[in-house]
Amino acid sequence: MAGDEHERFAAAIAASYPFAGIPTFLRAPYVRELEGLEAEVAVLGVPTDEGSPFLPGSRLGPRRIREHSLRFGDRGYYDGRDDREYLRLELEEERIVDLGDVDVRPTNAEGTWDHTTAAVRGILAAGAVPVILGGDHAITAPVVRAYDRPIHVVHFDAHIDYSPFRHGFMYTNTHPMRHVRAMPHVASLAQLGIRSLRNGMQDVHDSLADGNRVVGMEEYRDVRGPALVERLVPPDAPVYVSIDIDVLDMSLVPGCVSAEPDGLTYPELRETLIALAEHADVVGFDLVEVNPLLDVGTGVTSYLAAHTIVEFLGHICAQPRWLARRAERREAAIRSGKAATSRAQLARERAEAGRGRRPAGVGEATPGAEDAEDVR
Numbered sequence: 001m002a003g004d005e006h007e008r009f010a011a012a013i014a015a016s017y018p019f020a021g022i023p024t025f026l027r028a029p030y031v032r033e034l035e036g037l038e039a040e041v042a043v044l045g046v047p048t049d050e051g052s053p054f055l056p057g058s059r060l061g062p063r064r065i066r067e068h069s070l071r072f073g074d075r076g077y078y079d080g081r082d083d084r085e086y087l088r089l090e091l092e093e094e095r096i097v098d099l100g101d102v103d104v105r106p107t108n109a110e111g112t113w114d115h116t117t118a119a120v121r122g123i124l125a126a127g128a129v130p131v132i133l134g135g136d137h138a139i140t141a142p143v144v145r146a147y148d149r150p151i152h153v154v155h156f157d158a159h160i161d162y163s164p165f166r167h168g169f170m171y172t173n174t175h176p177m178r179h180v181r182a183m184p185h186v187a188s189l190a191q192l193g194i195r196s197l198r199n200g201m202q203d204v205h206d207s208l209a210d211g212n213r214v215v216g217m218e219e220y221r222d223v224r225g226p227a228l229v230e231r232l233v234p235p236d237a238p239v240y241v242s243i244d245i246d247v248l249d250m251s252l253v254p255g256c257v258s259a260e261p262d263g264l265t266y267p268e269l270r271e272t273l274i275a276l277a278e279h280a281d282v283v284g285f286d287l288v289e290v291n292p293l294l295d296v297g298t299g300v301t302s303y304l305a306a307h308t309i310v311e312f313l314g315h316i317c318a319q320p321r322w323l324a325r326r327a328e329r330r331e332a333a334i335r336s337g338k339a340a341t342s343r344a345q346l347a348r349e350r351a352e353a354g355r356g357r358r359p360a361g362v363g364e365a366t367p368g369a370e371d372a373e374d375v376r
């Protein structure tokens with residue numbers, strides 16, 4: 001194909017609207033190969049709900065969250081509160097990639113866990129930060145065990161998720177934090193938003209006896225934000241964050257099997273996530289327990305999950321420590337002769353190679369770009 005013919009073709013099949021195209025998270029490139037990965041963020045789905053003793057369906061969470069992420073488009077987002085754009089450069093320069101999903105092993109929880117741990121280890125070895133889409137909450141245990149250095153874990157949930165291991169019953173979404181606490185590299189565990197009347201007294205007492213910090217709604221609302229985060233983790237410490245969507249109030253999450261009353265409002269969750277991004281070094285996070293089978297027609301629960309991930313990720317990537325690390329990586333790449341290419345260069349190269357990706361470069365006029373901005 002000649003140059004302009006190719007460009008017309010690429011523009012003709014570009015997906016501008018959220019209902020079109022193949023849904024990767026924020027339309028990040030779908031990558032299957034970790035070798036030579038330059039990306040800083042790797043999205044990975046763990047589509048299993050075999051740890052759900054009540055209603056199944058959260059295995060469909062990763063797919064639906066990706067679909068709703070497309071409503072933010074592929075150019076990041078603008079926040080009028082501080083009059084700035086988030087994630088734009090990260091997407092333009094393909095610093096975020098989507099690795100697709102872990103290969104789950106139906107009826108073989110240990111097999112699924114092994115694949116999950118192996119996938120996350122690969123992401124960490126490639127120097128990227130994993131962003132994990134659940135799945136039910138059981139998946140947090142095989143994700144956290146993939147880290148090979150000391151980390152702190154901050155857990156948002158209505159439930160304590162600290163059931164004892166009995167008769168081989170240990171792979172459910174009521175167990176992950178007991179696994180996490182037992183891992184030698186987990187320096188501390190803080191559990192926030194814990195409030196369900198179905199939490200067992202013994203489970204809560206066990207968590208406290210193991211030295212975990214359990215923050216109920218009263219303390220959460222009294223302290224909140226930066227002051228709360230300072231109580232939980234040391235400044236600049238590596239922190240893994242696990243977000244059960246049921247930490248939010250029941251009224252916000254119809255598509256969640258374990259929704260509970262008296263939960264966080266979105267601003268209450270948001271301010272603590274942003275405080276964590278600023279105060280600590282977030283080295284990975286997951287969002288779990290979205291169940292599209294139970295959701296209302298608009299998919300608000302999946303939308304809210306995508307919204308939470310996008311906003312948290314936006315603030316993580318905006319931190320000075322993150323920008324400094326990026327500069328270091330770039331310099332190292334230049335020194336080793338493997339300098340990262342800009343998206344504009346990549347697009348041109350791809351267009352020349354005839355591989356059909358939309359040739360939308362930084363600051364370049366693209367046919368249909370005005371329409372593409374309006375993706376909500």
Ligand SMILES: [Mn+2]
Pocket residue numbers: 137157159161173244
């Ligand atoms: Mn949970």
